[in-house]
Amino acid sequence: MSRESVSPKKFTGYHAAAMIVAFFAVVVAVNLVMARFAVSTFSGTLVDNSYVASQNYNKWLEESRKQQAHGWTASPVTRLEDKIAMTVRNANDIALQDAEISAIAEHPVGRADPITLDFVQDPSGTYISRDSLPEGRWKLRITITHRGNELALAQEVF
Secondary structure, three states, rough: OOOOOOOOOOOHHHHHHHHHHHHHHHHHHHHHOOOOOOHHOOOOOOOHHHOOOOHHHHHHHHHHHHHHHOOOOOOOOOOEEEEEEEEEOOOOOEEEEEEEEEEEOOOOOOOOOEEEEEEEEEOOEEEEEOOOOOOEEEEEEEEEEOOOOOEEEEEEEE
């Protein structure tokens, strides 16, 4: 048996260039994927100016305590075909009758103009929006008014 000598392959400039190009191609690909995930899941800002928001914090806490004193509970909003539906119950767990409910639907990243929704109550006590809401993720700022009392909510619908 004879052994043939195998000479090692040379590492040339083409190999070095290919490695550098491959490395940066992976880095760019990962950055593009991460940027896509970041943009598709960004829910927008909570407040535009945190300093101004901090000055109103105690006022917001007081308003929240007043709203909780009503004893109202609102169900999470759901899609009912192309409309939005929700129920509101009083402190006795009975559907709140004859409330005025309106909402402003905002796209989290501002890709669409805000949409104002008004709700009507069906015989089962569920409040359903009069107008339709396009598909997608929306932040709803809901205002419920009943006999001079008000409840403000913020919910998301997908």
